């Protein structure tokens with residue numbers, strides 16, 4: 530099985546990552562990837578990018594070093610209503626929107642965390658939920674997998690969770706992965722690279738998902754066509770500007 534796109538990578542714009550987009554694209558090319566998504570943290574992350582980083586992404590070439598570059602964000606889920614830290618006017622022009630829990634989240638118990646994550650999945654701008662197995666923010670795994678399938682929003686298995694970050698993730702991530710396998714859900718596997726050498730590093734996550742019985746056809750980023758078709762289908766569900774059903778105010 531080969532993964533053709535790394536859909537979760539940080540550049541120096543995140544404030545605590547160490548490579549430029551040019552270095553990231555070159556690394557993706559060297560790893561044989563067809564596409565990479567630049568998904569810097571949302572603006573409430575300490576040291577994170579200003580919103581202008583996101584509104585100016587159109588200036589990036591679509592093809593860098595022969596690799597397709599997707600414009601994205603890893604937004605912070607802020608509260609149990611699932612509010613995220615980038616508004617509609619910025620999200621609407623991005624190719625890919627990840628959302629997950631980080632320091633800016635107000636925190637809560639399993640019920641609050643689960644409600645927050647499901648509410649974020651219900652946001653029509655959110656394409657993927659990242660590292661849902663982070664033990665720092667425990668969730669009801671069954672409810673999350675069920676919502677992921679019902680809402681058609683795949684969850685991520687994050688390779689960095691088994692290395693540099695989020696110690697203690699193997700147990701919760703295995704529970705989630707087994708449920709995804711049993712229920713025929715969809716996932717992405719990503720590196721969450723904060724340095725170019727880590728782009729396209731998927732080994733630990735691949736091992737975990739195969740041990741948990743997830744089949745290759747459940748992993749969206751085994752095919753660039755599948756990734757792009759999925760993102761297009763999500764974009765088609767986004768509210769049009771004048772019927773902006775999804776209102777940031779509602780989630781305050």
Ligand SMILES: [Zn+2]
Nearest residue numbers: 603629659660
């Ligand atoms: Zn993250």
Ligand SMILES: [Zn+2]
Nearest residue numbers: 537539603721
């Ligand atoms: Zn990340």
